[in-house]
Amino acid sequence: GTLGQPAWVAMGDKALALGVGAGEEAKLADTLKQPGGSAGQMSRMHLSGAMYLQWVDLMAQKVDSLTSAANAMSAGNASSTDKTDSDESTKQAAAMAARSKAQFAAMKLQAERVDSIDAEMHIDAGGMVITSQTVLK
Numbered sequence: 001g002t003l004g005q006p007a008w009v010a011m012g013d014k015a016l017a018l019g020v021g022a023g024e025e026a027k028l029a030d031t032l033k034q035p036g037g038s039a040g041q042m043s044r045m046h047l048s049g050a051m052y053l054q055w056v057d058l059m060a061q062k063v064d065s066l067t068s069a070a071n072a073m074s075a076g077n078a079s080s081t082d083k084t085d086s087d088e089s090t091k092q093a094a095a096m097a098a099r100s101k102a103q104f105a106a107m108k109l110q111a112e113r114v115d116s117i118d119a120e121m122h123i124d125a126g127g128m129v130i131t132s133q134t135v136l137k
Helices: 024-033 049-077 083-111
Strands: 007-011 016-020 041-048 114-124 127-136
Touching (some): 041 049, 049 083, 049 114
Antiparallel strands (some): 007 016, 041 114, 114 127
């Protein structure tokens, strides 16, 4: 499932509703009964703070596992002739990993303060417009 959570999809004559998380299937019918968007409206989204935090955690884990794999590959590729190049690329990979770890740590601190996130996307004469609102705890 998405984010390791159960997911449900429901379809009406003019809309598609997606629910992710335990108990969310019960809300799909009501979501589909809500008035449709105006012409050009493409999507609306609501995320709880808990889901957002889980997403940030998942992304951080993926970056960690990719970094581990890259380090293992560069260590395995090191031969005596290109050892200095290999050492340099390992250092660069370690620096990048440290940076992304710090970024995710900052994102996680922010995510812990989020109560909910709502977003909406529509097309108008000027192109695609995306608006979002974050409510903090």
